[in-house]
Amino acid sequence: MKVAVVGTGYVGLVVGACLAETGNDVICADQDAAKIDGLRQNRIPIYEPGLEPLVVRNQRDGRLQFVTDVGAAVEQSDVVFIAVGTPPNEDGSADLQHVLDVARIVGRHMNRSKVVITKSTVPVGTAERVRAEIAKHTKTPFHVCSNPEFLKEGAAVEDFMKPDRVIVGVDGAAASEVLGELYAPFVRTGNPIIFMDLASAEMTKYAANAMLATRISFMNQIARLCDAVGADVTLVRKGIGTDRRIGPAFLFPGPGYGGSCFPKDVKALVRSGQEQGVPLDILEAVEAANERQKRVLFEKLERRLGSALRGATVAVWGLAFKAETDDVRDSPALALVEQLLGAGAAARVHDPAALATARRHLGERVTYATTAYDALQGAAALVVVTEWLEYRTPDFERIKRMLSRPLIVDGRNLYDPQRMARLGFTYESIGRPAACASS
Numbered sequence: 001m002k003v004a005v006v007g008t009g010y011v012g013l014v015v016g017a018c019l020a021e022t023g024n025d026v027i028c029a030d031q032d033a034a035k036i037d038g039l040r041q042n043r044i045p046i047y048e049p050g051l052e053p054l055v056v057r058n059q060r061d062g063r064l065q066f067v068t069d070v071g072a073a074v075e076q077s078d079v080v081f082i083a084v085g086t087p088p089n090e091d092g093s094a095d096l097q098h099v100l101d102v103a104r105i106v107g108r109h110m111n112r113s114k115v116v117i118t119k120s121t122v123p124v125g126t127a128e129r130v131r132a133e134i135a136k137h138t139k140t141p142f143h144v145c146s147n148p149e150f151l152k153e154g155a156a157v158e159d160f161m162k163p164d165r166v167i168v169g170v171d172g173a174a175a176s177e178v179l180g181e182l183y184a185p186f187v188r189t190g191n192p193i194i195f196m197d198l199a200s201a202e203m204t205k206y207a208a209n210a211m212l213a214t215r216i217s218f219m220n221q222i223a224r225l226c227d228a229v230g231a232d233v234t235l236v237r238k239g240i241g242t243d244r245r246i247g248p249a250f251l252f253p254g255p256g257y258g259g260s261c262f263p264k265d266v267k268a269l270v271r272s273g274q275e276q277g278v279p280l281d282i283l284e285a286v287e288a289a290n291e292r293q294k295r296v297l298f299e300k301l302e303r304r305l306g307s308a309l310r311g312a313t314v315a316v317w318g319l320a321f322k323a324e325t326d327d328v329r330d331s332p333a334l335a336l337v338e339q340l341l342g343a344g345a346a347a348r349v350h351d352p353a354a355l356a357t358a359r360r361h362l363g364e365r366v367t368y369a370t371t372a373y374d375a376l377q378g379a380a381a382l383v384v385v386t387e388w389l390e391y392r393t394p395d396f397e398r399i400k401r402m403l404s405r406p407l408i409v410d411g412r413n414l415y416d417p418q419r420m421a422r423l424g425f426t427y428e429s430i431g432r433p434a435a436c437a438s439s
């Protein structure tokens with residue numbers, strides 16, 4: 001099939017590369033000329049495991065092209081994915097400007113009938129707005145579909161290649177057939193393509209992210225209560241996760257959810273509810289709980305260091321909002337750094353992949369360490385924010401020698417509290433009894 005993917009961000013680039021991998025002729029179009037220029041030279045603008053070989057191979061074999069001319073890409077294609085960003089407006093609603101800009105271009109370049117698919121996360125009714133925008137510029141018949149994306153950054157290629165399910169909202173049988181054919185290679189093991197109407201598909205994406213965000217905020221609050229009453233959230237998590245009605249996934253407490261999706265999608269759904277006169281007060285509470293949670297590491301540190309925090313240097317391990325990505329959008333680590341700087345502390349930060357993206361937010365206000373241990377130079381304490389593999393079994397003796405106080409605040413519960421006490425650390429984690437040096 002001849003496919004255009006407009007927007008080559010985390011989603012568009014993965015979609016384009018994976019569809020090329022299964023034999024389609026894919027043109028990825030983006031208005032960012034520098035990004036396109038880099039991609040043509042196989043420079044991947046994001047850190048995403050497994051993506052580079054797909055881009056290199058399919059570009060070499062001529063199935064994957066990168067262009068800045070969106071109109072030309074549309075003209076050469078039968079299927080057009082819209083995968084541009086939908087950032088939040090001031091009031092929390094999704095900004096559809098980029099999606100509708102692309103729809104306009106699609107309308108102007110509708111040289112033959114096409115299937116136009118919204119891949120971006122968009123509120124209910126957007127596919128119909130896309131249809132209306134296209135129809136202003138063409139008399140050629142076309143189809144509109146909603147095909148929300150569920151990939152996880154850090155495992156995006158794997159998720160796209162082996163999806164739990166594919167959600168497709170369609171406006172008729174012809175569109176179902178095209179999408180069914182396009183996705184057939186990815187659902188060979190029986191994972192379903194679930195066809196539905198456009199509005200339900202759009203709602204499914206928000207409902208999924210809102211449910212996941214709710215689980216995280218729920219567990220974060222249970223962890224806070226565990227802290228207060230002396231229970232261990234790890235045991236509580238196992239205890240409830242083995243209940244089949246609950247299940248084990250997404251029950252890990254942490255420093256608050258971040259990234260480019262949960263924060264903005266929860267906000268957008270709350271806003272949709274307000275517009276419809278349907279209060280989503282559960283989600284308002286989820287969001288408020290998450291904002292509070294983003295202070296939890298700072299508060300633990302402040303309690304331990306007291307007035308010594310002002311003027312102290314704090315080492316921060318992990319800036320990405322989660323492991324295996326360089327995405328720092330709404331990352332709790334950036335919130336922590338701002339809190340530290342606001343309290344008069346200095347930060348030495350490390351991340352295996354996200355130093356460059358973090359620098360765009362933090363500028364020269366912090367010191368960037370090239371290794372995890374370099375971040376510890378002159379630091380009073382270490383805060384672990386992201387669960388990168390390389391932080392899981394570090395050299396604790398070395399850490400202890402380097403920190404002026406043996407204090408670790410662990411936002412991901414990576415280490416065993418008893419062991420940390422034996423090693424001589426004061427150790428705080430999330431929802432587990434704190435450990436103090438046993439000697």
Ligand SMILES: NC(=O)c1ccc[n+]([C@@H]2O[C@H](COP(=O)([O-])OP(=O)(O)OC[C@H]3O[C@@H](n4cnc5c(N)ncnc54)[C@H](O)[C@@H]3O)[C@@H](O)[C@H]2O)c1
Pocket residue numbers: 006007008009010011012029030031032035070083084085086098101102119120121122149150151152153260261
């Ligand atoms: N990142 C994720 O994990 C993820 C997962 C599922 C869904 N989504 C959704 O997918 C959408 C895209 O997310 P992303 O993280 O890939 O965004 P992104 O910001 O990484 O990329 C968006 C790209 O679109 C390009 N663009 C914007 N306007 C354009 C236009 N008019 N013409 C051509 N290109 C244009 C930008 O230059 C950018 O390269 C969002 O709606 C997001 O909510 C994201």
